Amino acid sequence: MTGIVHSSEPITLVGAGQIAVGDLDRCLALAPGLVAADGGAAHCLAQGRVPRAVIGDMDSLAPDLRAAIPDDRFHAIGEQDSTDFEKALRAIRAPVTLGAGFTGARLDHQLACFNGLVRHPDRRCILLSDTDIAFLAPPVLALPLTAGTRVSLFPLGLVEGVSEGLRWPIGGLVFTPDGRIGTSNQAMGPVRLEMTAPKMLVILPRVWLEVVVRALAAQPGSWPALG
Incomplete structure (x- = not known):
């Protein structure tokens, strides 16, 4: 279309x-x-x-x-x-x-x-x-979150990733909808995520809407359209 x-x-x-x-x-x-x-x-x-x-x-x-x-x-x-x-x-x-x-x-x-x-x-x-905002994680995402912010990661397919700034790092984990999920993680300060596939939802408290809009709008890389 x-x-x-x-x-x-x-x-x-x-x-x-x-x-x-x-x-x-x-x-x-x-x-x-x-x-x-x-x-x-x-x-x-x-x-x-x-x-x-x-x-x-x-x-x-x-x-x-x-x-x-x-x-x-x-x-x-x-x-x-x-x-x-x-x-x-x-x-x-x-x-x-x-x-x-x-x-x-x-x-x-x-x-x-x-x-x-x-x-x-x-x-x-x-x-x-x-209560929240939800969006698909881009290949790389950096957010200036404050310590204690709830960061939930919910997979809608098989996906792996690495993180900086999360209380429970996600490196080395395999996420699937019927297996490991990542609800109620927590920021220790600014957070950086890298994902292997366009399958991970990021869910944050709605107070972070403005910050996420600016971050996504400025993000240079994006996932390609599916065939």
Whole structure:
């Protein structure tokens, strides 16, 4: 798919799940371009904002809300082999995408979004929940965390790595979804991670959103798109 939204700045992508009060404004301060994944447009309109694009299979937005958005901003993708989150993610070309409204409402949708991060490793995307942020670890990641910060690493495939600055180093370990996982590790200060494959989710407290956006936007290396 060719890109629908092209931006040199980070993009805020809104889904139809739960969004905490103030989260849309927080995301837009970091990623000013606003895009909705199908029914996520309702959250945008409820806060007086009209998205620059609405992407998805268009089965979730009420007709009265649809009428409030110019027709040329709708981009229907009819195939049913992917979620609206995935359809939108692969249609966005931006340094980083911030995803709000993709957690909380349904667990199966939330898991599908994590799957989408791994299926599109060339897209840098951070998902924001009411407690945490989650994103796919790039090949190399350096974060200026403070001592005591919770750092959870959750594999969505076989992956190995090395770390600096974690209380429990990960070098020499093999992570798999049905084997070793890395929840509730802890930063001793600044953290550096290197991963062997685009299979590891990093989960941090949501207070670190701004720091992670800056780190991912400045990261020179990225995973290639999957064939």
